[in-house]
Amino acid sequence: MTLEEKILARIKPSPEEKKKLEEVASELLEKVSKAARTLEVSDIIPKLVGSAARNTWISGTHDLDIFISFPADTSRDDLENNGLLIAREVAKEGENIEERYAEHPYLNMHYGGFDVDLVPCFAVDSASEIISAVDRTPFHNEFIKMAIPGREDDVLIMKQFMKGTGTYGSELRTQGFSGYLTELLTIHYGSFRNTLRNACNWKPGLTIDMLEHGSIKHKDPLVVIDPTDPKRNVAAALSMNQFARFIDAAREYTEEPTEEFFFPKQKKAMKDDEIIDMITSRRSSFVAICFTPPDLVDDILYPQLDKMEHSVRSLFEEYEFQVLNSGYWVNEEAMILIELTTSQLPLVKKHRGPPVWAYGHAKGFKDKYIGSDELFSLYLEDGFYVADIRRKFSTAKELLEGRMHHCSLGKHLGKAVESGFTVLENTDIAKINDPGFRRFLRKWEQGK
Amino acid sequence: MTLEEKILARIKPSPEEKKKLEEVASELLEKVSKAARTLEVSDIIPKLVGSAARNTWISGTHDLDIFISFPADTSRDDLENNGLLIAREVAKEGENIEERYAEHPYLNMHYGGFDVDLVPCFAVDSASEIISAVDRTPFHNEFIKMAIPGREDDVLIMKQFMKGTGTYGSELRTQGFSGYLTELLTIHYGSFRNTLRNACNWKPGLTIDMLEHGSIKHKDPLVVIDPTDPKRNVAAALSMNQFARFIDAAREYTEEPTEEFFFPKQKKAMKDDEIIDMITSRRSSFVAICFTPPDLVDDILYPQLDKMEHSVRSLFEEYEFQVLNSGYWVNEEAMILIELTTSQLPLVKKHRGPPVWAYGHAKGFKDKYIGSDELFSLYLEDGFYVADIRRKFSTAKELLEGRMHHCSLGKHLGKAVESGFTVLENTDIAKINDPGFRRFLRKWEQGK
Known part of the structure; x- marks a missing residue:
């Protein structure tokens, strides 16, 4: 067998x-x-x-x-x-x-x-x-x-493979392969095995048009023209990362097929000492924004969490905090977790002004900063005025507390965050005991 | 008068x-x-x-x-x-x-x-x-x-103005205005006052060709065609920053002329507590590379110091340390002083690999990192493999000690550094008592 x-x-x-x-x-x-x-x-x-x-x-x-x-x-x-x-x-x-x-x-x-x-x-x-x-x-x-007749079993195996590898489902939470898309791929390639074999060599832009009737250009990573509608890409909901993840899983499985691909073992919740060890060994800074999630269906909640994660990343980058990784987790509580190279920037910040030869701007720049409390020093660099000035937010926590309400958030999460959030830093995130959260943290150990 | x-x-x-x-x-x-x-x-x-x-x-x-x-x-x-x-x-x-x-x-x-x-x-x-x-x-x-007859006095005043503002001298240490250039400018504009008035509106690319015989395009910030040689730019040695500094000084003087422009007061050497205050208030990291300078004429020594400063900046940037400012100072001792946002980076470093669809490279990347001691995690991001790996040099000092000898240095300074250097960090630079050094540090207060 x-x-x-x-x-x-x-x-x-x-x-x-x-x-x-x-x-x-x-x-x-x-x-x-x-x-x-x-x-x-x-x-x-x-x-x-x-x-x-x-x-x-x-x-x-x-x-x-x-x-x-x-x-x-x-x-x-x-x-x-x-x-x-x-x-x-x-x-x-x-x-x-x-x-x-x-x-x-x-x-x-x-x-x-x-x-x-x-x-x-x-x-x-x-x-x-x-x-x-x-x-x-x-x-x-x-x-x-x-x-489909004769290929139903292959579809079943393919669906289970996708479930096991986290790529099944076209809803906004997953952005993976829909049931219909899975069926079409299996019909097109003839079997589970042959689909995987082909997927090993997929590249973005691949177009599968079984009836050769596609009538529109699509820009999605994978294009599978709907046999019942020449204008529609059945794989439009598939994200680049899920496309990539499926290719990666197909190769791994082709090299060494195991039951794990279909029925992965549930990750163990991280213990306190594992969390502490993970964070201290990386010597980066973890910053968690925790709040009470509103009661919403997944297709509304997850896109808003996704948007919030991106907005918070942008906020940090705008204020010169360097983001390494990020993610969100939601259960009874919700959290956006950001890993920064450091949560503490120097108080001094380089602010490049106009070139010396822009007379009017140059005057405005000097008038603004010379004699100001914010100024550390003002000098020329490559023909430009540069002011070393006091940074407004030099810690991640201050920035979140001062600017979080300026973040572009979805309607419901916007309200939730407005009514309050807490910031946990570094090993303090181990204060959260939810096993789902502690499994989510394994993301920082992927592939080890 | x-x-x-x-x-x-x-x-x-x-x-x-x-x-x-x-x-x-x-x-x-x-x-x-x-x-x-x-x-x-x-x-x-x-x-x-x-x-x-x-x-x-x-x-x-x-x-x-x-x-x-x-x-x-x-x-x-x-x-x-x-x-x-x-x-x-x-x-x-x-x-x-x-x-x-x-x-x-x-x-x-x-x-x-x-x-x-x-x-x-x-x-x-x-x-x-x-x-x-x-x-x-x-x-x-x-x-x-x-x-020149009739304009000798204007040349004298102009030379003194340039000396006072640090823009006089075309040698490699200064990269400013030569005596001949100063004379030509004064002749061209007719007087000291009129030269300054015009300089307020100078822009890079300005060409002064008194005899209208220039025969070659020059890319320098200021082009003054030699009246005795149509191919030569008399201002070729003038750096962009000295060009800019002169414009800035011309405007400042035009607005409020004082004796200081001609005979600036010597800066006071910084006291210990001033140095400590300067460094701690910026909350950045100062790193000094100290060594014994070889006995060389200025035109050989200064370009090599300049090159060394740039090489060290590049070294830091290559290893992801962010450089804010830098400078060098030389007397009995020599020093390259670098101000970094931080001298301590996280141990983890993001290393972006090939996209998933580059099958061969993808395999090589995974084979290299999976199971390796350097790996924290390996995951997909926007269709690319990313490995979070252990950084080789996570402090500025380790980096200098491990890689300084790979820096591209001039012949003489290369030898000097090879025979040994010390690294001073932050307020430890106050261990150096030379008043010249302590005046040089005022650079971090310019324009205040």
């Missing part, structure tokens, strides 16, 4: 698990039709879409995507109203019912052990004519169902 | 001083002719050149430049041999006789209270046909003697 066969045995749904899913899916499709009749909404078609419909779901993931397809000439109001009416009728026998919003509202519920989405959509003629983003999904479904 | 009249009264030679100079000069010219006759060297012409010949010498400077002009068709050997024979004959009544070398040998001596140079040269037809660099001087002499 090869390694990949072993993995497959762990992740492929059993006949019983499949039968259960098919039964629940049938029940729900039937309920949608019935509800439409009860509510006198005609011409809708219920559809099972997603990995459940394509036989590419991993054992244990119990997601069902039920689409309620309305004729393309339905008004958006009618679709939203009637769609939700039908969904609510079906959901009468479900639990934890929640109305959620993408481009238009849909319903999420738990039913028969499954996490079910009931999503209204327009039955357009082709994926290039979609009215709402979700209208594309049924076309993806058709294409994959047509092209 | 205006300020400038007052200054002139201090620097203009008295009739007695002039008479003395003229007598000694006549005596020497006579002696040269006599020596030539005695030695049976025919066709030479003795000439008084330089500021003594042009009436542009400042009271108290007792320099006489006596040129011994040979026919242009004399061989270089004959010129050198016969020139020195004549000079030695004349020097029989002089003191402290020294053979010196420019392009060819000449004699320096003390005679009758004067510092006398006896210099053989070729009597070429024009300054553009010179055989040796000194052959140009008689042409300069002729031009100035023709154009």
Whole structure:
């Protein structure tokens, strides 16, 4: 039994698990039709879409995507109203019912052990004519169902490999490979093995256009033209780093395949002495900005954390603190963690002024600084005036306390930070006991 | 009595001083002719050149430049041999006789209270046909003697202004304005006042071509075409910073003329507590490299000190120490003094490797660092491998001790440093008591 066969045995749904899913899916499709009749909404078609419909779901993931397809000439109001009416009728026998919003509202519920989405959509003629983003999904479904037979197992192994290497999922938190993208790559290269073999030599700008119908230039690291829409890059959400990480993982795996790639061991939380040792051995400065995170869905929270990390880095760089590394972590608390070469700059700061021959500016510069309290010295260097002046913020903590509120932050994190934050420095970060945080710190040991 | 009249009264030679100079000069010219006759060297012409010949010498400077002009068709050997024979004959009544070398040998001596140079040269037809660099001087002499009458006093004041502001002298130590350049500028602008007024608006690239015969493009900050040689820039030795300093001084003086510009007060040597206060208030790091200077003439010593200062700056920058300011000082001891933002860097250093898609290089990079003792962590950033590794030199002192001998140094200073140097840090520089050094440190207070 090869390694990949072993993995497959762990992740492929059993006949019983499949039968259960098919039964629940049938029940729900039937309920949608019935509800439409009860509510006198005609011409809708219920559809099972997603990995459940394509036989590419991993054992244990119990997601069902039920689409309620309305004729393309339905008004958006009618679709939203009637769609939700039908969904609510079906959901009468479900639990934890929640109305959620993408481009238009849909319903999420738990039913028969499954996490079910009931999503209204327009039955357009082709994926290039979609009215709402979700209208594309049924076309993806058709294409994959047509092209996948015989390669379902390879998709399962590929998905697990991506999960294990942290590259699976196109949501904003991960910026990795979507399920549809994974299926397309496996279809294109024919198998899990062949996909990895090819990925070893991927370079940014690679374009895969299975139907040779791509009609637009894309600038993303990887371009996979949607077989159902010549204008769309299925890999648009894939970040450069996830693209790179996948290439790196493919090479590592090709050289020495182990189970770890699919099921990595969870990192151990760093102990106090490990944290202290890590920080003191690097002799750099760690600065943590801690605050209470607002209650937000991942797709809103993570982009804002990302933005905050970049804003704080920029703030430090603007004030001449050199950033080595950074990251964020969020759980009950949230933290932006920055590693600086030093958190203490000299009080003196070189400020280059105009060249001597810019008479007017030169006069302004000298008038401003000569006799001022901020001035250490004023001299000429390469024909320019230079003033050695007093730095406004000479420690990282002072800078954060004085300028954090000038950082460009997302709406929700902006509010959260405004209502207060604390700064922890160096080994003081070991005051935080959350094991998730202490696993996050292993980032500073990667590859060792 | 205006300020400038007052200054002139201090620097203009008295009739007695002039008479003395003229007598000694006549005596020497006579002696040269006599020596030539005695030695049976025919066709030479003795000439008084330089500021003594042009009436542009400042009271108290007792320099006489006596040129011994040979026919242009004399061989270089004959010129050198016969020139020195004549000079030695004349020097029989002089003191402290020294053979010196420019392009060819000449004699320096003390005679009758004067510092006398006896210099053989070729009597070429024009300054553009010179055989040796000194052959140009008689042409300069002729031009100035023709154009200067009536402006001698302005030249005196201008020279004193340049001396006072540290911009006078074209030797390598100063890189300022030569005597000839000062005379030309004063002739061109007509007076001391008008030269300063114009200098306020000078910009790099300014070209003054009095005879409108310049035939070559020059890239120097200031271009003054030699009236006696259309290819030559008389201001070629002027550095950008001295050009800028003169402009700045001209403006300051124009705004508020004081005696200080001509006769600046000597700076006071810094006291211990002033040194300590200066260093601790800036909170930067001072690093001094001290060594025994070799016994060299200024024109060899200063360029090598300059080169050393630049080499040490480059060394620090190469190893990621940030240089704020630097300088050198030399007397019994020599020192390169560097001000760094910090003399202690973190032990960790970011080392960016190849992008992931450069397969071969990527493998080499990972093979080199993974498992190595130097590695803190290895990760991906923007598609590139980055290794956080151990820095080889994390303190300025370690770096100097480990890499100083790799610095590109001039021949003589290279040897001096090789035979040993010491490193002083921060307030330890107050261990050096030389008042010249303690005046040099005022550089860090300029303009206050």
